[in-house]
Amino acid sequence: xxxxxxxxxxxxxxxxxxxxxxxxxxxxxxxxxxxxxxxxxxxxxxxxxxxxxxxxxxxxxxxxxxxxxxxxxxxxxxxxxxxxxxxxxxxxxxxxxxxxxxxxxxxxxxxxxxxxxxxxxxxxxxxxxxxxxxxxxxxxxxxxxxxxxxxxxxxxxxxxxxxxxxxxxxxxxxxxxxxxxxxxxxxxxxxxxxxxxxxxxxxxxxxxxxxxxxxxxxxxxxxxxxxxxxxxxxxxxxxxxxxxxxxxxxxxxxxxxxxxxxxxxxxxx
Amino acid sequence: xxxxxxxxxxxxxxxxxxxxxxxxxxxxxxxxxxxxxxxxxxxxxxxxxxxxxxxxxxxxxxxxxxxxxxxxxxxxxxxxxxxxxxxxxxxxxxxxxxxxxxxxxxxxxxxxxxxxxxxxxxxxxxxxxxxxxxxxxxxxxxxxxxxxxxxxxxxxxxxxxxxxxxxxxxxxxxxxxxxxxxxxxxxxxxxxxxxxxxxxxxxxxxxxxxxxxxxxxxxxxxxxxxxxxxxxxxxxxxxxxxxxxxxxxxxxxxxxxxxxxxxxxxxxxxxxxxxxxxxxxxxxxxxxxxxxxxxxxxxxxxxxxxxxxxxxxxxxxxxxxxxxxxxxxxxxxxxxxxxxxxxxxxxxxxxxxxxxxxxxxxxx
Ligand code: FES
Numbered sequence: 001x002x003x004x005x006x007x008x009x010x011x012x013x014x015x016x017x018x019x020x021x022x023x024x025x026x027x028x029x030x031x032x033x034x035x036x037x038x039x040x041x042x043x044x045x046x047x048x049x050x051x052x053x054x055x056x057x058x059x060x061x062x063x064x065x066x067x068x069x070x071x072x073x074x075x076x077x078x079x080x081x082x083x084x085x086x087x088x089x090x091x092x093x094x095x096x097x098x099x100x101x102x103x104x105x106x107x108x109x110x111x112x113x114x115x116x117x118x119x120x121x122x123x124x125x126x127x128x129x130x131x132x133x134x135x136x137x138x139x140x141x142x143x144x145x146x147x148x149x150x151x152x153x154x155x156x157x158x159x160x161x162x163x164x165x166x167x168x169x170x171x172x173x174x175x176x177x178x179x180x181x182x183x184x185x186x187x188x189x190x191x192x193x194x195x196x197x198x199x200x201x202x203x204x205x206x207x208x209x210x211x212x213x214x215x216x217x218x219x220x221x222x223x224x225x226x227x228x229x230x231x232x233x234x235x236x237x238x239x240x241x242x243x244x245x246x247x248x249x250x251x252x253x254x255x256x257x258x259x260x261x262x263x264x265x266x267x268x269x
Numbered sequence: 270x271x272x273x274x275x276x277x278x279x280x281x282x283x284x285x286x287x288x289x290x291x292x293x294x295x296x297x298x299x300x301x302x303x304x305x306x307x308x309x310x311x312x313x314x315x316x317x318x319x320x321x322x323x324x325x326x327x328x329x330x331x332x333x334x335x336x337x338x339x340x341x342x343x344x345x346x347x348x349x350x351x352x353x354x355x356x357x358x359x360x361x362x363x364x365x366x367x368x369x370x371x372x373x374x375x376x377x378x379x380x381x382x383x384x385x386x387x388x389x390x391x392x393x394x395x396x397x398x399x400x401x402x403x404x405x406x407x408x409x410x411x412x413x414x415x416x417x418x419x420x421x422x423x424x425x426x427x428x429x430x431x432x433x434x435x436x437x438x439x440x441x442x443x444x445x446x447x448x449x450x451x452x453x454x455x456x457x458x459x460x461x462x463x464x465x466x467x468x469x470x471x472x473x474x475x476x477x478x479x480x481x482x483x484x485x486x487x488x489x490x491x492x493x494x495x496x497x498x499x500x501x502x503x504x505x506x507x508x509x510x511x512x513x514x515x516x517x518x519x520x521x522x523x524x525x526x527x528x529x530x531x532x533x534x535x536x537x538x539x540x541x542x543x544x545x546x547x548x549x550x551x552x553x554x555x556x557x558x559x560x561x562x563x564x565x566x567x568x569x570x571x572x573x574x575x576x577x578x579x580x581x582x583x584x585x586x587x588x589x590x591x592x593x594x595x596x597x598x599x600x601x602x603x604x605x606x607x608x609x610x611x612x613x614x615x616x617x618x619x620x621x622x623x624x625x626x627x628x629x630x631x632x633x
Contacts, residue, residue, distance in 0.1 A: 101571055154481055154499060158566045158578065169567060170576050170583050170594070196569035198497030198531070203490070205482050205498075225352040225360035229369070264388050265308040266315075 045120065052121030055114055059095050068125045073099050080192065081128020082119035087188035089115045091181070093195075102173045103195055129191040129201075137187035139211035148216030151209050155200060163224075163234040164217050169196065179221045186214050304395055312389045322389035329382030336375035343367035458628050465525045466502040466512065467604055468619035475615035477503035478528065478553065478606065479511055486613045492532045492551045495570040499556065500528040502616075525624050527556035528604060529566050530614075533573060533587050540589030546605045546621065548614065553604040554590055555624045558582055560597040562626045575601070598627045 057066060063074030070076030074096075077084075088094040092108035110118070119131060139148070153162065161167045164178035173196060178186060190210050193199025200210070232239040312319040343364065351363040358366070404410070426433055470476040477486040481499040492498055501523060503511040512522055532551045538544040543552065554575075558565045563579035573587035582595030590601035602620035609615050623631055 101569070151482060155497075158564070167567075167578070169569060170572070170574050170581075173569065175567075193495045193570055196571050198568050198570045199493060199495050200498075201491075201493045201496055204480055204487070204492065204496060209482055225362070226358075227352075227362035227365050229355075229358040229361045229366060259384055259388070264310045264312070264393075266311040266313070267308055 048117050048120040049124045052117035052119070052124075055110075055118050056121050059110075060118070063096070063099060068122060077122050077125060079126035079128045080122060082123040082131045083129040083188045084192040084194065085119035085122045086115055086131040087185050087192060087194055089118060090188075091185055101171075101196055105176060129188075132184060132187050132191070134184075136207060137183050137211060137214050139208075139215040141212075144212045144215040145219045146216075147209075148212035148214070148219075151205075151213050152216050155205070156213065159197075161234065161236075164220050165234045178217050181217075183214050183218060186217055187211075304397065307395060310389065310393065319390065322385065326382045326386045326390070329378040329385065333375045333378035333382070336371045336378065340368060340371035340375060343371060457630065459630060462525065462625045462628065462631075463623045465619060465624055466505060466508070466522060467526065467616050469505045469507060470616045470618055472617045474506060475609060475617045476505050477511075477609075478530065478614040478616065479503040481527075487530070488612045489548055489551055489608050489614055490612070492530055492614075494532045494534060494550070496532065497566065497568050497570070498530040499566070500530050500553070500614075502526050524557065524562075527564065528553045529556045529568065529575070531568060531570075531573075531586060537573075537587055539585075539587055540591070543589035543603055546603045548606050548608060551606065551614065552586065553606045553614075553616070554584075554586060555602040555604070555620060557601075557625045558597060559592075559599040559601060559624075560595065560626060565601075 056064075056068065060068075060074075063071060064077050065071050065074075068077035070078075085094075088103075089110050090108060090112075092106040093103045096103045097106070116131075123130070139145075152164070156164075159167055159169065159175035160178055161175075166177035167175050169175060175197070181189075187210055188194075189197060190200040190205065190213065191202075202210075230243075232243055312322050347364040347367055349362070349364050352360050353363045353366070354360055355366060405413075421427060467476060478500040479485065479502065480487050480491075481501055486503055487498065487500060501512045502508070505511070508516075512519065512526065516522065530551060530553050535544060535550040538547070538550065538552075544550075547553070556564050556566055558577040558579065560577065560580055560582050563577055565575055565577040565582075565584075567576040567578060568574075568586070569576075573585060574593070575584045575586050575590070577583070577595065577597065580596050582597035583593050584590040584597070584601050585593050586601075590603065592598070592600060599622060602622040602624050604616050604620050605618055606614050606616055
């Protein structure tokens with residue numbers, strides 16, 4: 001107490017008191033005001049859409065137009081739904097480095113919270129596939145993996161390879177590997193058909209079948225044993241042949257040189 | 270055989286110049302130095318080293334034998350479905366690992382043993398092999414040419430043009446008999462590829478398009494723009510239950526009947542004919558490549574290109590599946606589709622061209 005009273009006449013005392021008062025009022029406002037504001041506004045959803053719109057204006061509007069109506073640089077987003085936004089932004093494909101038929105995956109710079117806001121805004125433009133919940137893309141049945149394998153070979157294997165290792169398309173485009181892809185993103189890709197991938201809507205591939213495919217892809221990437229040992233990327237005869245020629249033959253040549261270079265003579269020359 | 274390594278046992282190293290006598294260096298600075306002196310190997314002069322090498326070689330052959338026995342034993346003993354974890358390789362089949370390892374060791378030891386044997390114990394005396402020019406001398410050559418000319422003159426080959434030309438003709442034709450034998454690779458497909466299950470469809474008895482995934486008939490509104498769906502024929506007169514995977518001839522049938530269904534905004538369809546065969550932008554194409562018949566379905570929904578993975582034939586599905594790249598000779602056959610009263614997609618006639626690869630009797 002002594003110390004406090006001793007400093008009461010300090011020239012900065014008034015400033016400190018003022019700061020205290022400001023912090024206290026600000027804190028009180030922060031604690032009470034937003035709740036009141038949310039009640040005053042229609043819903044948390046519309047707040048989200050508003051915030052999404054702001055994020056959209058900064059990150060997306062230069063290609064997709066201020067209201068997502070599209071431009072010569074990017075397609076209209078009316079009706080693509082929140083699942084498409086969650087996939088494209090969540091995998092870092094959007095914002096794209098450059099527009100084109102193949103937008104490669106890169107590091108995602110948005111938080112899931114921001115992605116949800118963006119998705120809410122885009123979903124408000126027109127009805128479309130909705131971001132799936134966890135129980136929508138998680139299969140529960142025990143035979144899901146084997147059924148998923150069959151569906152994968154019918155619908156996906158032609159582009160993504162029989163193990164999901166990815167493959168080449170026309171003119172430099174490619175179907176990416178599915179190995180480290182989030183389950184939710186695999187599901188969303190089937191729902192929305194990103195870039196050149198065709199979509200597999202619920203009308204032709206029901207939710208349950210998509211779950212089974214997701215289960216199979218996860219199993220392939222994480223648990224499936226590899227009967228032969230070295231998988232060499234599971235790309236088939238091309239990598240195996242290349243490996244045989246370069247490493248197999250290379251090793252044999254190296255051994256031959258080593259054998260010939262080591263003399264067995266009693267006297268080294 | 271009790272030899273010791275000692276200096277007097279070393280074979281006399283002979284001087285290189287001995288082989289060719291004295292060479293006057295001043296006359297020819299690049300004189301042939303001859304063979305270097307033969308150097309004995311340790312195993313040549315030390316019987317103990319030789320014995321050791323012998324034992325090493327036999328040991329390797331013995332290991333190879335054991336590995337072969339191990340190969341047979343693992344083939345018999347290991348359950349083919351057993352998966353084990355082996356460090357850098359991960360979860361792998363125990364049988365594959367055992368077979369590969371034992372066979373590898375067996376072959377490697379034979380090779381290594383043979384190399385070791387050749388290097389330490391087989392004779393390594395240098396043997397010169399002299400080289401001579403390979404052509405005959407002028408006299409012989411002149412004689413042969415003379416004889417050839419005489420022979421040609423006697424046969425009248427140059428004079429009797431008819432004989433010469435017919436001979437050339439007959440020689441040229443002989444290889445054809447080999448080509449004709451290729452016919453045995455047949456039988457030719459005849460009309461088999463002209464006829465698919467869809468041919469049974471008529472306006473009176475249409476065939477529904479059934480989703481390969483769900484086994485349910487497809488409605489036109491199920492097929493969204495940008496989506497890709499695979500379909501097979503539904504119930505028909507000869508197959509009342511529709512094509513089922515349990516059918517005995519399923520593989521044969523699906524190899525001709527498989528469809529890929531896409532939907533394009535009607536305005537984006539470039540080929541009027543193809544547009545007419547579809548239903549409100551839903552197009553049904555054969556899934557079988559017209560090059561040599563691989564199943565194709567690498568469909569890109571923005572470019573509308575379908576790529577064949579076998580030899581990269583590319584078809585533009587928005588333009589009547591025209592071939593825009595690659596070896597395929599024909600566009601993909603298209604199926605005329607429409608809907609029935611309840612909105613299900615149906616076919617009322619067969620494909621507009623024979624499915625699958627080109628062949629001699631192909632009608633279109
Ligand atoms: S089979 Fe399709 S390109 Fe050869």
